[in-house]
Amino acid sequence: MQTGNEEVWRAIFAEGHxxxxxxxxxxxxxxxxxxxxxCFVPFGGLGGTLMRWRGKRPSQRNPRFCNACDAFxxxxxxxxxxxxxxxFVDVRNSVGLAERLGPTAFSxxxxxxxTVATQCLIDTDGFVVEFIGDAVAAxxxxxxxxxxxxxxxxxxxxxxxxxxxxxxxxxxxxxIGAGVHTGTVFIGTVAGAEGGYHDxxxxxxxxxxxxxxxxxxxxNQALISEATLISAGCTPKGLQARKLDLKGRSLPITAYAIGxxxxxxxx
Numbered sequence: 001m002q003t004g005n006e007e008v009w010r011a012i013f014a015e016g017h018x019x020x021x022x023x024x025x026x027x028x029x030x031x032x033x034x035x036x037x038x039c040f041v042p043f044g045g046l047g048g049t050l051m052r053w054r055g056k057r058p059s060q061r062n063p064r065f066c067n068a069c070d071a072f073x074x075x076x077x078x079x080x081x082x083x084x085x086x087x088f089v090d091v092r093n094s095v096g097l098a099e100r101l102g103p104t105a106f107s108x109x110x111x112x113x114x115t116v117a118t119q120c121l122i123d124t125d126g127f128v129v130e131f132i133g134d135a136v137a138a139x140x141x142x143x144x145x146x147x148x149x150x151x152x153x154x155x156x157x158x159x160x161x162x163x164x165x166x167x168x169x170x171x172x173x174x175x176i177g178a179g180v181h182t183g184t185v186f187i188g189t190v191a192g193a194e195g196g197y198h199d200x201x202x203x204x205x206x207x208x209x210x211x212x213x214x215x216x217x218x219x220n221q222a223l224i225s226e227a228t229l230i231s232a233g234c235t236p237k238g239l240q241a242r243k244l245d246l247k248g249r250s251l252p253i254t255a256y257a258i259g260x261x262x263x264x265x266x267x
Contacts, residue, residue: 003188004078013187014082016143024144027051033119036066037128038073038200062198073198079188082141085153085228086185086207087126088214089117089160089178090135097168105169110134112166113174120163124156125149129201135214139187139202150231153180154264157222161260178222179213181206181253182231205249212246213255224264226254234264 011017020039027040030047041056042048043066051057051066059070091097091113098106117136118128125145126138140153157178165174183206190199213223223244229236239256246253258264 005076006078006080008076009078009188010080010082011143013080013084013141013143016146033122034064035122036069037064038069039066041066041068064199070198073189073200077189077191077198079186081184081186082143083182083184083231084142084187084202085140085150085180085182085231086202086210087121087138087140087153087156087178087180088135088211089157089176089222090133090214092175092177092219094134097172097174101168101170109166109168109174113176116163116166117160117176120159121156124152124159126153126156135211137211139185141187148232150182150228151234151265153182153228154224154232154234156180157224158258158263158265161220161222161258175219177214177217177219179210179215179217179225179255180222180228181210181213181225182228183209209246209249209253212249213244213253216244216246217257221257221259223255223257226256229256229264232264237264239264 012020023039027042030042032042032045032047034043035041041051043058056066056068059065059067062070114131114136121128121138126140127144128136128138130137140149142149145152157180160176160178165176167173185202185204185206187202190201213225217223236256241254241256243252244255
C-alpha cells in the first residue's frame with residue numbers, strides 16, 4: 001500500500017471530488033458495462049465506442065480502470081483514512097461445486113455470478129474493489145454515495161438477497177452469503193512490481209470484519225453489523241441481535257441477519 005497525497009484521496013472518497021462526481025454522473029447516462037471502476041466511463045456498447053473516440057479506453061495495465069484514471073492513480077499514489085461501509089458477498093460450497101463441475105463449467109458460472117452480483121452493487125452506488133476467488137468485495141464511500149452511504153450498503157445486501165443467482169450447468173442454483181460492516185479504513189493505491197500494475201484497495205480491521213461476517217452468514221443470508229445500522233439510522237425491526245466471535249479477533253461483533261424475506265430498509 002502506498003502513502004502520500006492524503007488530501008487528494010480524502011477528497012475523492014470522504015468528501016466527493018467535484019470533477020470526478022461530474023464525470024461519474026455523465027458517464028452513468030451512457031451505455032454500457034463494463035465500466036471504469038473509478039469514473040464509471042463505459043467500455044461497452046455505444047457509450048464505449050463514443051468514449052474510445054474521445055480517447056478513453058481500458059488501461060493496458062489494469063483494464064478495470066480507464067487509461068485516464070490509471071494515469072491519475074499513477075501520478076498521485078497514496079491514500080487516506082476514511083469512514084465507509086464495506087460489503088462482501090461469496091458463493092457457498094464453491095469448493096465442492098468446482099470439483100463437481102470441472103474448471104470450464106465452474107469458471108462459466110462464476111463469471112455469471114460476478115455479473116449478477118456486480119450489477120446489484122453498482123445499482124446501489126457500490127464501488128467494486130475486488131474479485132477474490134468466489135467472492136466480490138465492494139465499498140460504499142461517502143465521497144461516492146453521499147451521507148447515506150451505510151443505507152446504500154444495506155440496500156446492496158438486500159438486493160443481493162432478493163436477486164435470483166445463476167445456476168450451474170448441472171442445474172444447481174448458486175447460494176450466497178454476504179456481510180456488511182462500517183468503520184474507518186485506509187483506502188489508497190497499490191502498485192505491482194516496478195509499478196506495472198496499479199489498483200485502489202481498502203485495508204484495515206474493518207475490512208476483515210466485513211469479510212468474516214460474509215463467511216459466517218448462512219446460505220442466502222446477509223449479516224449486517226450493528227455499526228452499519230447505527231451509521232444508517234436503521235432499527236432492527238424485531239430482528240434478533242447476534243454476538244459473533246470472529247476468527248483472529250479478540251472482540252465480538254453484534255450483527256443482524258437478513259434474507260430474501262426480511263429487510264432493514266423500508267420498502
